[in-house]
Amino acid sequence: MNTYVRMTEGRKDPDCIFCKIVAGDVPAEFVDESPGAVAFKDINPQAPVHLLVIPREHYGDVSELAATNPQLMAEMVDLAAQVAGDLADGQFRLIFNSGPRAGQSVYHVHGHVLAGADLGWTPA
């Protein structure tokens, strides 16, 4: 168990890998947290700093989160800015892949926080 693990009420998917990370059932390298969200290192980093910011509760994608809980969405953006400032120079790219053609592979909303380099732009 680590300090980032906390019981969450409500929205959970027992088959979701990110719900398992939030619960502490799957290990992850946490770097920061807020009341409703956590930030941890992506297992397959694409930049010097590549973190995932996720809500503790389960929302399938960014549209569902923004429609259901816009305040939590704003909290995730704040957490992304915080970790980009702590681990890089405060400049960052925040990506929410939405749907398989956009590259979404985990259906628990997550913002990719990329920082620490001059980032290129070759999405397709």
Ligand code: 5GP
């Ligand atoms: P997506 O493709 O859905 O936008 O992003 C999913 C991200 O989650 C990928 O960048 C992938 O490397 C990361 N990921 C998948 N499984 C795990 C895991 O178990 N632990 C961590 N830390 N990252 C994971």
Ligand code: ZN
């Ligand atoms: Zn989940």
